[in-house]
Amino acid sequence: MHWSDVMAQRLAERGETHIVATGITPSGEFHIGHLREILTGDMIARAARRAGMEAELVFVVDNADPLRKVYPFLDPEYETFIGHQLGSIPAPDENGKPDWKRFNEEGWTYGDHFLTPFLEALKLIGVTPRLLPNLEAYQAGKFSHAARVACDDPEAVREIIERVSGRELPTDWFPWQPLDSKGSLDGVNVTGYEYPHVHWTDAHGVDGRSNIEQGEGKLPWRLDWPAKWGFNAITCEPFGKDHGAAGGSYDTGKEIALLFGHEPPAPLTYEWISLRGKGAMSSSSGNTVGPIEALQLVPPEILRFLIANSKPSKAIEFDTGMGLVNLADEYERLCARDFEAELADPDLSRRKRVQIEDAKVALELSVVEEATASVATSVSFRHLALLAQVKPQDEGVWESLRATGTIVDPTPTLKDRLTRMRSWIASEHFPEEMRIHLCSEPDATALGELTEDQRSVLPFLEKALQSAPWTTEGIAEAFKTTATLSETGMRDVYRASYALFMGTERGPRLAPILSNCDQGEMMELVRQATAL
RNA sequence: GGGCCUGUAGCUCAGUCAGGUAGAGCGUCGGACUUUUAAUCCGAUGGUCGCGGGUUCGAACCCCGUCGGGCCCGCCA
Numbered sequence: 130m131h132w133s134d135v136m137a138q139r140l141a142e143r144g145e146t147h148i149v150a151t152g153i154t155p156s157g158e159f160h161i162g163h164l165r166e167i168l169t170g171d172m173i174a175r176a177a178r179r180a181g182m183e184a185e186l187v188f189v190v191d192n193a194d195p196l197r198k199v200y201p202f203l204d205p206e207y208e209t210f211i212g213h214q215l216g217s218i219p220a221p222d223e224n225g226k227p228d229w230k231r232f233n234e235e236g237w238t239y240g241d242h243f244l245t246p247f248l249e250a251l252k253l254i255g256v257t258p259r260l261l262p263n264l265e266a267y268q269a270g271k272f273s274h275a276a277r278v279a280c281d282d283p284e285a286v287r288e289i290i291e292r293v294s295g296r297e298l299p300t301d302w303f304p305w306q307p308l309d310s311k312g313s314l315d316g317v318n319v320t321g322y323e324y325p326h327v328h329w330t331d332a333h334g335v336d337g338r339s340n341i342e343q344g345e346g347k348l349p350w351r352l353d354w355p356a357k358w359g360f361n362a363i364t365c366e367p368f369g370k371d372h373g374a375a376g377g378s379y380d381t382g383k384e385i386a387l388l389f390g391h392e393p394p395a396p397l398t399y400e401w402i403s404l405r406g407k408g409a410m411s412s413s414s415g416n417t418v419g420p421i422e423a424l425q426l427v428p429p430e431i432l433r434f435l436i437a438n439s440k441p442s443k444a445i446e447f448d449t450g451m452g453l454v455n456l457a458d459e460y461e462r463l464c465a466r467d468f469e470a471e472l473a474d475p476d477l478s479r480r481k482r483v484q485i486e487d488a489k490v491a492l493e494l495s496v497v498e499e500a501t502a503s504v505a506t507s508v509s510f511r512h513l514a515l516l517a518q519v520k521p522q523d524e525g526v527w528e529s530l531r532a533t534g535t536i537v538d539p540t541p542t543l544k545d546r547l548t549r550m551r552s553w554i555a556s557e558h559f560p561e562e563m564r565i566h567l568c569s570e571p572d573a574t575a576l577g578e579l580t581e582d583q584r585s586v587l588p589f590l591e592k593a594l595q596s597a598p599w600t601t602e603g604i605a606e607a608f609k610t611t612a613t614l615s616e617t618g619m620r621d622v623y624r625a626s627y628a629l630f631m632g633t634e635r636g637p638r639l640a641p642i643l644s645n646c647d648q649g650e651m652m653e654l655v656r657q658a659t660a661l
Numbered sequence: 662g663g664g665c666c667u668g669u670a671g672c673u674c675a676g677u678c679a680g681g682u683a684g685a686g687c688g689u690c691g692g693a694c695u696u697u698u699a700a701u702c703c704g705a706u707g708g709u710c711g712c713g714g715g716u717u718c719g720a721a722c723c724c725c726g727u728c729g730g731g732c733c734c735g736c737c738a
Binding site: 135152153154156163166191194195197294295296302306314315349350351368369370371372373374375376377378380398400401403438439440442443444446452455456458459462478479480481483484487488509511512515516519520529533562563608618619620622623627633634635636637638639640641642 | 663664665666667672673674675676678683684685686687695696697698699700731732733734735736737738
């Protein structure tokens with residue numbers, strides 16, 4: 130059974146209506162690691178709906194969290210904002226400086242700055258969750274109940290955290306973090322509590338009080354999370370393996386949720402996504418591939434397929450090179466399969482059946498538009514990558530595909546795919562082994578591997594190409610002429626030509642590629658090779 | 662120290678929950694297509710299931726131990 134269906138089954142035992150939660154702190158650039166969080170949630174919700182339940186996806190924006198440090202992309206000026214909530218400080222401008230103008234005029238915050246492009250990418254990917262900004266929830270008093278329970282009996286909370294996580298809390302620990310006189314959550318000492326106020330002294334020697342029902346502070350993460358489960362009626366939440374560890378925040382959250390008076394959601398722990406060869410993704414080190422950047426390379430359904438086809442417990446190595454080609458081609462192959470027919474075979478082994486069923490579900494989850502069928506474009510990524518390189522104009526690509534009977538007219542999907550393919554080819558991510566290289570000078574090694582017969586083709590090739598019209602047809606004709614003149618087969622002509630022009634044994638059709646090159650340069654290459 | 666995830670073909674992984682003849686895709690090799698956009702099709706190749714015990718008629722799967730990799734036990738998600 131597909132992992133999303135396993136989860137849906139678990140949800141079915143709990144009830145008919147579900148709210149699947151995801152949540153991210155908008156502290157920096159979003160990356161495809163965050164995509165796993167949100168897509169995992171989306172796929173659980175889809176699976177639940179497919180199983181006949183009602184399910185909604187929500188996205189908690191943790192903009193009540195404080196700025197932790199001055200990241201490399203921020204101006205040192207941000208030093209003054211450390212400890213301040215992401216939803217209440219200005220966004221960095223293009224130079225990393227606080228954009229006060231937009232902040233004052235439009236209320237454009239640090240959190241908005243990073244969240245907005247991510248939401249755009251999500252839309253393209255077919256995910257439109259209901260947003261739950263956390264700072265606003267505090268200000269609206271939604272945390273009141275939980276905050277009061279915790280503040281009324283701090284020892285109960287402390288007991289749970291210390292017992293479950295096995296770590297000792299400082300003696301002055303208090304389950305509420307007040308905002309200080311400057312708006313920071315750091316360095317504040319709680320001096321007393323009298324509902325609904327928490328009294329404090331801050332690092333500047335100022336005293337004050339914080340109303341726990343009006344967002345004048347926040348709950349520490351380990352309480353904040355279970356509190357949100359309550360007032361948002363969350364029934365299911367996928368989260369990264371960090372939270373899932375024994376003694377981690379889900380473990381303590383489970384018990385704290387009960388203290389607050391509600392059931393914890395059904396959990397699903399997922400592994401991280403790393404970049405192939407570059408280790409874990411990290412916004413601060415700049416070692417990231419953003420969702421937008423990824424979408425310029427591959428269509429959204431491929432990105433969805435990556436998540437759908439990997440069990441959450443499996444770490445994913447995101448490979449922007451050959452891995453992406455293979456992934457996309459696998460997707461294409463799956464699209465072309467007839468799963469119903471395959472499953473109708475009564476002799477299928479259990480293993481085989483599971484494999485087919487999982488592939489089928491993964492494919493269903495990959496379509497951007499829920500409950501629509503995936504469509505095969507009948508052109509593999511590999512093939513399209515070649516055509517895109519050989520034909521500078523889109524129309525040339527379509528002509529080639531028409532000529533081979535692959536398509537009649539390009540579908541919007543295919544046009545879209547070609548656009549992305551071109552941007553991929555232009556990027557640093559495009560794998561070298563997929564790139565078509567023409568030799569700028571003769572490749573002695575490749576030529577040396579030719580047989581005598583094949584080498585003898587070269588002078589005839591030179592003669593035939595010299596007088597050929599420099600078009601695809603003209604060049605193709607010249608190859609045939611060469612075979613006749615040299616009294617060898619076409620096989621040897623091509624074998625020699627690939628060694629000559631590309632330094633390889635085989636390759637994509639030469640004539641269309643050569644016709645896009647300069648005849649003079651190519652002839653020079655032939656002459657030099659012949660003379661060797 | 663405590664815990665979680667992970668280890669299966671050259672590569673990516675499925676199969677472990679419900680024990681029953683080791684699977685898929687990619688790659689590689691060979692063939693076909695009276696030569697082809699590294700295409701397509703067919704065939705072959707390929708594994709001491711990390712290691713050692715135990716339970717069982719039977720273990721990749723369950724139990725115990727052990728080794729390697731990743732991660733958590735921070736007011737970071």
